[in-house]
Amino acid sequence: MSARRADFALGEDALAADGEVNRSWKPLGELALMCAAVARNTAPSDPLHARAADLLAFAWRQTGHGELLVRLQRLEPFATYPLEVYAALASTGLRHPGYEAAATVVARTRGWQLTEQPATRRLGVLNAEERTGVRRSDGMPRALRSTWLGGLPEPWTFERDSGYALTHVVFHLTDWGRVGPAGLPPDLAAYLADWLPPWLDTCLDARMWDLGCELLAVAASLPELPGPAVLQDAWERIAAAQHPSGALPEVGDSDDGDPDFVRHYHSTLMTVFAASLTTGRLDGGTPAGTRRRHGAEGVLG
Numbered sequence: 001m002s003a004r005r006a007d008f009a010l011g012e013d014a015l016a017a018d019g020e021v022n023r024s025w026k027p028l029g030e031l032a033l034m035c036a037a038v039a040r041n042t043a044p045s046d047p048l049h050a051r052a053a054d055l056l057a058f059a060w061r062q063t064g065h066g067e068l069l070v071r072l073q074r075l076e077p078f079a080t081y082p083l084e085v086y087a088a089l090a091s092t093g094l095r096h097p098g099y100e101a102a103a104t105v106v107a108r109t110r111g112w113q114l115t116e117q118p119a120t121r122r123l124g125v126l127n128a129e130e131r132t133g134v135r136r137s138d139g140m141p142r143a144l145r146s147t148w149l150g151g152l153p154e155p156w157t158f159e160r161d162s163g164y165a166l167t168h169v170v171f172h173l174t175d176w177g178r179v180g181p182a183g184l185p186p187d188l189a190a191y192l193a194d195w196l197p198p199w200l201d202t203c204l205d206a207r208m209w210d211l212g213c214e215l216l217a218v219a220a221s222l223p224e225l226p227g228p229a230v231l232q233d234a235w236e237r238i239a240a241a242q243h244p245s246g247a248l249p250e251v252g253d254s255d256d257g258d259p260d261f262v263r264h265y266h267s268t269l270m271t272v273f274a275a276s277l278t279t280g281r282l283d284g285g286t287p288a289g290t291r292r293r294h295g296a297e298g299v300l301g
Contacts, residue, residue, distance in 0.1 A: 001031065001268065002051055003245070007261040010062050015071055021081055027265055029085035032059045034269045034276070036092045037177050041280030056092055063089070066096025073102045078112060080125050087128035091178065100132060107135040119146035120165045123172040131175065144169065149188060155195040160211065163199065167214035174221045177277045181223040189223050196222070197230050204237050210250040210267035213238065213274045220277035231278065238271060 008031050013019040038052035063069055063085075072082040083103055086096070106112050107129060117125065122143045129135040144150040149166040158166075170192070174183040181189065196219055203212040216234055219226050243254040247264040248271050255263065 001034075001055060001272065004261060004265070005055065005058055007265065008059070008062070010068070014068060015075060017075075023262070025081055025085050028059055028062055029081075029088050030266065030269050032056060032085070032088035032092070033176055034273045035059070036088065037273050037276045039092065040178065041276045041283075056089070056094070060089055060094045066094075066099050069096065070099045070102060073099060073106070077102075077106045078115065080115075080121075080128070083132065083134065084124060084128045087131045088176075090132050091176075100134060103132070103134045119143050119150070120148075120168050120172075123147070123169060127172040127175060140173070144173070144185075149191075152187065152191050155199075158195070158199050158202075160208070163203065163211050164214065167211070167218050170218045170221055177217070177221065177273075177280075181221060184221065184223070192218065193222055193224060193226075197226050200226075200230070200234055204234060207241070207252050208250075209238065209241050209248050210270055213248070213267060213270035216274035217270065217277050220274060220281050225278075225281055235275075235278075242271075 008027050010024050010028060011019075014024050035052040035055045038048055039056065042049040042052070044050075060066075066086070066089075069082050069086050072079070076082070082099075086099060086103075089095075090100075123140060126137055126140050126143060129137060130140075147165060147169050148162045149169045153162075170184065170188075171177075173185075173188075174180055184192075196215060200212060200215045200219070203215060212234065216231075216238075219231070225231065238248065241254070242248050243259050243264070245259060246268065247254060247259040248267045249255070249259070249264055250267045
């Protein structure tokens with residue numbers, strides 16, 4: 001990730017009305033989320049900790065220390081992605097009072113609160129509001145029960161789209177690992193304990209590495225980790241699929257030579273995220289987020 005940081009940089013179209021959010025703001029926000037997880041789950045003396053902090057500082061500079069997010073707020077006041085990117089940075093102590101003030105005004109409107117969104121997406125917005133303090137809401141339990149995972153569906157109905165939906169439900173409930181298993185209702189935790197191992201095995205058999213890593217991150221968020229044999233087999237398969245640079249393709253085999261950024265960046269970030277949560281559990285027994293909710297703030301100053 002450090003070697004490819006230039007690929008995460010915002011281009012001149014970052015504020016353009018027709019700019020590709022999925023090629024600019026989305027990767028940058030995901031980089032911040034994953035590096036925050038590494039910072040929380042590593043000791044300050046660990047070189048990975050310093051590298052994660054450095055990448056977080058890079059991401060913050062890319063936003064103009066929050067000024068570009070203020071401009072985005074003015075250009076697209078009802079877009080949710082600026083808040084979600086900001087929430088990833090704010091969780092590490094990187095905050096912009098002007099952006100928060102503007103977002104708070106918009107979040108009080110009926111237009112914002114009544115925007116029609118899929119339930120999983122709604123959970124993400126509610127979590128971002130809560131994380132930044134822009135708006136407090138008791139809507140997460142209601143939104144949860146409208147999701148695929150919240151309904152505890154027949155396990156054989158699992159497929160790619162429902163897989164990605166369920167992983168993000170868990171990420172929002174656990175605040176991307178900061179809250180840990182305490183964020184999961186007991187019935188969801190028990191359901192996932194039963195069915196996540198075979199779903200994970202199915203995805204890895206299909207060489208769906210990106211979704212497989214997301215499921216490993218979910219596994220590390222459960223009250224009890226899957227058995228050692230499940231984890232060892234999964235991580236060995238992930239390691240075998242990696243490019244020598246560390247990059248992991250979303251699906252199938254990695255490119256020869258320099259890995260294509262678009263095809264590799266998300267799955268590589270999810271490898272980082274899942275590994276960080278897993279090692280945090282194995283090293284300490286309890287997710288770092290349950291011990292210290294703002295663990296990265298001291299690192300970033």
